[in-house]
Amino acid sequence: MSELSVNHLLGIKYLNEKDIQLIFETADQFKEVINRPIKKVPSLRDITIANLFFENSTRTKLSFELAEKRLSADVINFSASQSSVKKGETLIDTVNNILSMKVDMVVMRHPNPGAGVFLSKHVNASIVNAGDGAHEHPTQALLDSYSIREKLGDVAGKNVVIVGDILHSRVALSNIFALKLQGANVKVCGPKTLLPTYIESLGVGVETNLRKALEWCDVANMLRVQNERLDISYFPSTREYTQLFGVNKALLDSLSKEIVIMHPGPINRGVEITSDVADSKQSIILNQVENGVAIRMAVIYLLAAKIKQ
Amino acid sequence: MNLIIKSATIIDKTSEHHGSQKDILIENGVITQIATSLENSQNYETISLENLHISQGWFDSSVSLGEPGFEERETIENGLKTAAKSGFTAIAVNPNAHPIADTKADISYLKSKAFGNIVDLHPIGALTNASKSVDLAEVFDMKNAGAVAFGDYQKAVKNPNLLKIALLYADNFDGLVLSFPQEDDIVGKGIVNEGYNSTRLGLKGMPSLAEELHVARDLFLLEYTKGKLHIPTISTAKSVELIRKAKAKGLNVSCSVAIHNLVLTDDELEGFDTNYKVLPPLRTENDRKALIAGIEDGTIDMVTSDHNPIDVEHKKVEFDNALYGTIGLESAFGALQTIFDTETTIKMLSAGKERFGVETSAIAVGQTVNLTLFNPEGSYTFSNEHIHSSSQNSAFLGKKLKGSVYGIVHKNQKLIS
Numbered sequence: 001m002s003e004l005s006v007n008h009l010l011g012i013k014y015l016n017e018k019d020i021q022l023i024f025e026t027a028d029q030f031k032e033v034i035n036r037p038i039k040k041v042p043s044l045r046d047i048t049i050a051n052l053f054f055e056n057s058t059r060t061k062l063s064f065e066l067a068e069k070r071l072s073a074d075v076i077n078f079s080a081s082q083s084s085v086k087k088g089e090t091l092i093d094t095v096n097n098i099l100s101m102k103v104d105m106v107v108m109r110h111p112n113p114g115a116g117v118f119l120s121k122h123v124n125a126s127i128v129n130a131g132d133g134a135h136e137h138p139t140q141a142l143l144d145s146y147s148i149r150e151k152l153g154d155v156a157g158k159n160v161v162i163v164g165d166i167l168h169s170r171v172a173l174s175n176i177f178a179l180k181l182q183g184a185n186v187k188v189c190g191p192k193t194l195l196p197t198y199i200e201s202l203g204v205g206v207e208t209n210l211r212k213a214l215e216w217c218d219v220a221n222m223l224r225v226q227n228e229r230l231d232i233s234y235f236p237s238t239r240e241y242t243q244l245f246g247v248n249k250a251l252l253d254s255l256s257k258e259i260v261i262m263h264p265g266p267i268n269r270g271v272e273i274t275s276d277v278a279d280s281k282q283s284i285i286l287n288q289v290e291n292g293v294a295i296r297m298a299v300i301y302l303l304a305a306k307i308k309q
Numbered sequence: 310m311n312l313i314i315k316s317a318t319i320i321d322k323t324s325e326h327h328g329s330q331k332d333i334l335i336e337n338g339v340i341t342q343i344a345t346s347l348e349n350s351q352n353y354e355t356i357s358l359e360n361l362h363i364s365q366g367w368f369d370s371s372v373s374l375g376e377p378g379f380e381e382r383e384t385i386e387n388g389l390k391t392a393a394k395s396g397f398t399a400i401a402v403n404p405n406a407h408p409i410a411d412t413k414a415d416i417s418y419l420k421s422k423a424f425g426n427i428v429d430l431h432p433i434g435a436l437t438n439a440s441k442s443v444d445l446a447e448v449f450d451m452k453n454a455g456a457v458a459f460g461d462y463q464k465a466v467k468n469p470n471l472l473k474i475a476l477l478y479a480d481n482f483d484g485l486v487l488s489f490p491q492e493d494d495i496v497g498k499g500i501v502n503e504g505y506n507s508t509r510l511g512l513k514g515m516p517s518l519a520e521e522l523h524v525a526r527d528l529f530l531l532e533y534t535k536g537k538l539h540i541p542t543i544s545t546a547k548s549v550e551l552i553r554k555a556k557a558k559g560l561n562v563s564c565s566v567a568i569h570n571l572v573l574t575d576d577e578l579e580g581f582d583t584n585y586k587v588l589p590p591l592r593t594e595n596d597r598k599a600l601i602a603g604i605e606d607g608t609i610d611m612v613t614s615d616h617n618p619i620d621v622e623h624k625k626v627e628f629d630n631a632l633y634g635t636i637g638l639e640s641a642f643g644a645l646q647t648i649f650d651t652e653t654t655i656k657m658l659s660a661g662k663e664r665f666g667v668e669t670s671a672i673a674v675g676q677t678v679n680l681t682l683f684n685p686e687g688s689y690t691f692s693n694e695h696i697h698s699s700s701q702n703s704a705f706l707g708k709k710l711k712g713s714v715y716g717i718v719h720k721n722q723k724l725i726s
Contacts, residue, residue, distance in 0.1 A: 201508060
């Protein structure tokens with residue numbers, strides 16, 4: 001039986017191409033499961049999973065929780081606001097306390113890059129990174145690639161542009177790694193103030209003209225402008241951002257081909273994309289959300305298989 | 310103390326005995342005889358060690374100890390013992406304990422705590438009160454109490470006029486001003502070198518530009534004031550180039566580089582190991598090569614371990630939350646020997662004394678004994694057992710180093726391990 005090359009999912013950069021294919025093939029089966037009248041399988045009845053969210057999240061947390069429950073795992077939830085973190089407890093202590101209650105797997109979102117890697121070295125559990133600072137958000141990148149594969153048949157050879165705040169985005173980074181690994185061509189597009197100076201060293205192109213970027217691509221992944229993450233002003237106003245990097249229906253219709261629009265959510269309607277774009281037939285935003293559950297089921301299932309060994 | 314050191318190869322280019330193997334007679338802390346073979350007629354204690362080499366005692370211009378205030382990181386007593394075991398007979402101690410050493414009383418405290426120790430402790434006084442970069446501290450008063458230089462440790466003098474005034478004022482008494490090169494607004498929230506590695510790891514980067522802008526600014530201020538400036542721990546290729554040009558112009562500037570910046574690059578960050586979180590950050594291979602070239606052509610005056618013990622509570626945490634710093638005294642010699650020959654290594658470990666006004670003595674009859682004893686051969690993997698510090702935060706753990714230190718003989722004392 002095929003298995004993952006890793007014991008944790010800390011980032012896409014730690015996976016190989018076969019891992020991604022295995023996750024996708026497993027997700028295909030789970031996608032079929034979650035569309036049945038009884039959307040649940042008993043696979044992980046003996047596994048307990050803790051969802052540790054040290055940073056706010058609604059959709060990722062829901063998606064993971066649903067994935068875990070559909071695999072029949074026991075689930076406990078923990079978020080920083082209700083925790084001892086504020087009392088000064090260290091991350092290792094917090095997690096070890098939870099693990100003492102016989103937890104097998106930890107799904108963690110954390111504001112610091114590398115927090116998952118750090119934790120994996122110090123605690124005895126399988127770690128799934130649900131976003132660590134501006135480092136990685138591997139399940140998001142997997143579900144994005146899975147959605148492209150579903151829509152266009154394959155990821156290899158496709159032109160994908162990631163638009164927006166690349167500097168602060170773990171989604172962008174994980175997507176770059178995932179897409180490159182599968183043989184896609186990747187460009188980033190956004191205000192130069194929000195593009196990392198050395199982004200080209202990752203093997204991606206840079207395009208600061210949105211129209212040119214859209215003309216080039218098969219898929220545009222529109223990132224959210226994360227105002228809450230910006231410590232200083234990187235552009236004068238949201239209005240100006242939208243003028244330069246917002247996609248509206250007129251722009252979309254004026255392109256020479258029909259491109260696919262993606263968005264990791266939550267959307268700032270009218271900022272990075274207008275409502276008519278978000279709701280258009282070119283948009284696969286809601287498919288991404290559905291695929292997110294199947295992908296997370298696959299990841300958890302495959303990692304649990306390694307625990308059981 | 311009376312002693313005979315047997316069959317020691319002398320590494321000291323200023324000595325007539327450089328490169329030769331000699332016996333050295335030490336009586337009451339003074340070298341009284343150097344000869345190919347000495348009789349031990351007085352029945353003195355002898356030191357005879359495998360492949361023994363000796364040099365002038367080593368000096369480190371940037372060492373942090375925790376005391377007072379952060380004794381959990383390091384005490385003065387154990388810090389000095391660590392220095393001795395690592396081959397250093399003199400260290401300049403940074404003003405980054407708590408409270409920050411910015412008065413005569415603070416300097417006197419450090420001097421008195423180290424009084425009579427085998428290692429000379431030379432305090433660096435803060436340049437500005439509490440290192441807040443607002444008002445000049447009483448630098449002359451501190452100088453009289455024993456401070457050898459004045460600088461705010463790893464904190465930039467943000468206001469250029471304040472540095473201008475400091476350079477002008479300290480020049481009245483030949484005071485050495487230290488200016489840490491970092492333009493804080495460019496650094497922003499950066500914690501590692503901005504480059505390929507910071508990009509792929511999602512760690513916030515600080516561009517080389519932040520250092521170079523500050524170096525350039527300080528050199529303009531130095532040219533204007535004609536003062537005496539030391540720029541501690543430069544880390545980028547362009548900083549080397551800027552200082553090279555300033556020296557060619559005749560400016561009274563010196564600089565140092567941290568040994569970890571000479572040996573390691575930001576490729577080490579891959580595993581988010583907080584022992585590699587240092588300031589200035591580990592840079593690229595290109596920077597590392599330029600720093601080595603800067604040592605070789607004399608642009609960089611001295612190396613430092615930039616020894617900075619940090620307790621495990623502030624290192625065994627998420628990378629963002631860890632404090633900056635690595636210990637370095639214990640690994641200084643062995644690490645330098647991986648990139649330089651022994652002669653260059655020794656030259657760099659003995660450099661900087663004159664600039665910091667630290668006394669030195671040659672390996673010659675009639676001189677006060679001030680020697681480091683070492684074996685330049687033998688490779689080993691640096692591990693926790695080689696650490697003498699109270700804190701274990703070493704960027705060299707697991708690295709292959711070359712050569713080991715036996716200890717020091719200084720004034721009327723010896724510490725050989």
